[in-house]
Each structure stands twice: as structure tokens, then as C-alpha cells.
Amino acid sequence: MAGSGGGGGNLKNMVIAFLVPLPSILFYLTFVHPQDDHSGGANPVSSWCAAHPLLLANILFLINVDILFWLIGLLLSNNWLIDLYWTVIPVMLLHYFRAHPAAVANAVRSAAVVALTWVWSARLTHNYFRREGWEWGKREDWRFSEMRGQYGKTWWWMSFFAVYLSQQVFLIGICLPMYAVHSSDQPLGIWDLVATIACIVGVVIAYFADTQLHNFVTRNDKLKQLGEPTVPTLEDGLWEFSRHPNYFGEQLWWWGLYLFAWNLGQRWMFIGALVNSLCLGYVTVLVERRMLKQEHRAEAYKLYQRRTSVLIPWFRKSVPEPKQKET
Structure with missing residues (x-):
């Protein structure tokens, strides 16, 4: 809208x-x-x-x-x-x-989480405004x-x-x-380092995936303006190894953040990351259904689905191109 x-x-x-x-x-x-309570009692x-x-x-x-x-x-x-x-x-x-x-x-753990969260937020906010043409x-x-x-x-x-x-x-x-x-x-442990690395890797993957997607959309918009055929599917960069590398990076960030809680004995807090992952899984289904409804890219995207990992980056499957119907 x-x-x-x-x-x-x-x-x-x-x-x-x-x-x-x-x-x-x-x-x-x-x-x-x-404000001071003049009665002398606690607020x-x-x-x-x-x-x-x-x-x-x-x-x-x-x-x-x-x-x-x-x-x-x-x-x-x-x-x-x-x-x-x-x-x-x-x-x-x-x-x-x-x-x-x-x-x-723990001062060091707190500072690390603050820095990581600000980097995550800056990345996502930048992507939001870039996608929206820098409008509110x-x-x-x-x-x-x-x-x-x-x-x-x-x-x-x-x-x-x-x-x-x-x-x-x-x-x-x-x-x-x-x-x-x-x-x-609680003192720092090895899992704090693992959590930090996971968060950083997640943010980096999400940033490059979103940037590649933005460049792809921008190129297609220019081709439309010139009246030339557009590219139906993004299959370069990280998108060669995952159909949703931006979602993968985002999930890696949140599961990396959870590792801080896991290290502190609050293992039940996995429920937040799990619910988020399940929700994103459903969003992934909606996104792919939307892609398949677009006639100009449906066939190319079906082939892309067959040979490319849905979320976790992995090597492509060798799938033959569909045969052209004889006329």
C-alpha cells in the first residue's frame, strides 16, 4: 500500500x-x-x-x-x-x-552485546531506508x-x-x-566468543545478501525503463548458494545472540529464536509463492528452487534445464 x-x-x-x-x-x-517523596517513604x-x-x-x-x-x-x-x-x-x-x-x-559481555546490537540495527535500518527510496x-x-x-x-x-x-x-x-x-x-567464557563470531558473521552475510538483492532490483528497474527484458531471478553472489541468504544471515544473528543466554544458563530462552525462525520459515513460503505467481519469472524460479538450497548456503545441485516444447 x-x-x-x-x-x-x-x-x-x-x-x-x-x-x-x-x-x-x-x-x-x-x-x-x-521525584523526591516528601513523605519520606519509597515511591x-x-x-x-x-x-x-x-x-x-x-x-x-x-x-x-x-x-x-x-x-x-x-x-x-x-x-x-x-x-x-x-x-x-x-x-x-x-x-x-x-x-x-x-x-x-559482566562489563565486557554487556559492551560486546551493545556494540553488536547497534551494528545489527544500523545494517537493518540502512537496508530499510535504501529499499524505501530513503522515505519515511x-x-x-x-x-x-x-x-x-x-x-x-x-x-x-x-x-x-x-x-x-x-x-x-x-x-x-x-x-x-x-x-x-x-x-x-558470570565471567566470560568460550561461548561468549562463539556467540560474538556468530552474530558478526550473521550481520555480514545479511548485509551482502541485501546489497546484492538491492543491486539486482535496481538493475531490473533500469531495464524496465529502457524497455529491455529483465532478469527473472537473482542467482549471483550469495544467492547462488541459498534462495534466502539474507534470511539466513538474520537468523544466524538471533541464534548467535541466544548463545549468550545459553552460556549464562538461561537455555529456555531458545524459545524466542525458535518462534522467530518458524515465523520466518512461513514468510519464506509466502515469498516463494509470490514469486511463482509472476508469469515472467515462474519457470526460471522453479528451476532455481530445484537446484538451490532454500536457506543454509550450500553447493548447487546439478539439475538439467527443462526441455523446450516442440512447436
Whole structure:
């Protein structure tokens, strides 16, 4: 779905994007630096917040993201905000857990996770704006647009669950290792090094895969403008070894982050990365179905599917080209 369009719409969306997190930020600053209680007793709100960091994170997400973003989405008839904030919310959650009064952490491990998360966020944010032509809220995610058409008149309330509440499960879940890192000052171990390497490799793979995809789309757009035939399928670079190398890199990042929690004894936190992987697996199916619906690339993509690994990069299978039908 198209965004507001024009310079005025771009400016409006940029202002909205900067204003929407303020309720949570202002509340958090008030909670961390509460006003003096003249009665001499402890501030009950601050005491509760200090005792329940993870629960408070979920409450702030529910109010500031699920409800507020949903209401803005209804007003704009466009749910673009959640896509942009997917690149920002993990950073905000990380610093929330790190600065929380109850935080306990190994300084080196904490600094490593902060640096890695900022690099991940910068990479994903850059890719978001590059894909959107450096505009704010240019368009809604195609999956949401399709659901809007499927649900029709009920989409206004279904969107709260499908677009926003579900994101809370994913984002809070995959960010649980950030909470684990700031809940233990256990000394560094070999698994911290393994986790760091996995995160770095994941970000690097995702960056190059997305850059190769962007260049491919840009070249095809230029060919369309010139009235020349476009290339049906990207099969160069990392895309020669995986049909979704950008997704693979993204998953490697989140599983690498989980290793920090695994090393700290919080092994149950794998559930966040697992749910995210399952969700991405379903998205992969949707993406490939969408590719096969496009007549000009369906045959080429079917061949690409038969000989190329779906996710984990691997050597290509030797599959013969389909025989041309005799006329």
C-alpha cells in the first residue's frame, strides 16, 4: 500500500516516527530518576518497576507499540511504523535492560552485546531506508496489504492482533538474551566468543545478501525503463548458494545472540529464536509463492528452487534445464 506521498507526507511520517517512542522514554526516565517523596517513604511505582523489569518491558510494549502504533495505523490506513521500529526496538530494549536499576552484568559481555546490537540495527535500518527510496513510511509491508484485502471490514480490529500483538511475542522473545546478559555477572567464557563470531558473521552475510538483492532490483528497474527484458531471478553472489541468504544471515544473528543466554544458563530462552525462525520459515513460503505467481519469472524460479538450497548456503545441485516444447 502506498504511503502518504510527497515531501509533506514524508516529513509528517518522520515527525511521527520520532514522537511515538516518547511516552515510554519519558516514563522510564521518571521511573529511573523519581521525584523526591516528601513523605519520606519509597515511591510504590518505582519500587514495583524496579522489581519487575521484564514485566514492565511487556507493559510498555503493549501500551506504546501495540495500542499506540495500532491507533496511528488506523488513522493513516497504513501499518508502516512497525517495520521501521523492528530495527529500533531491540536497541531500546537492550538499553532498557542495561540501565535498569536491577541490572547486573559482566562489563565486557554487556559492551560486546551493545556494540553488536547497534551494528545489527544500523545494517537493518540502512537496508530499510535504501529499499524505501530513503522515505519515511513510503509503503506498508506487502503481507499486511494482502491481509487487509483478505479480512476486509474486520481488518481494523484484526490488525491489532496480526500486526502488533504478534510482534510483541516475537520482539520480546528474541530479545530475552539481552535481559539474560544484564541479569548475571558470570565471567566470560568460550561461548561468549562463539556467540560474538556468530552474530558478526550473521550481520555480514545479511548485509551482502541485501546489497546484492538491492543491486539486482535496481538493475531490473533500469531495464524496465529502457524497455529491455529483465532478469527473472537473482542467482549471483550469495544467492547462488541459498534462495534466502539474507534470511539466513538474520537468523544466524538471533541464534548467535541466544548463545549468550545459553552460556549464562538461561537455555529456555531458545524459545524466542525458535518462534522467530518458524515465523520466518512461513514468510519464506509466502515469498516463494509470490514469486511463482509472476508469469515472467515462474519457470526460471522453479528451476532455481530445484537446484538451490532454500536457506543454509550450500553447493548447487546439478539439475538439467527443462526441455523446450516442440512447436
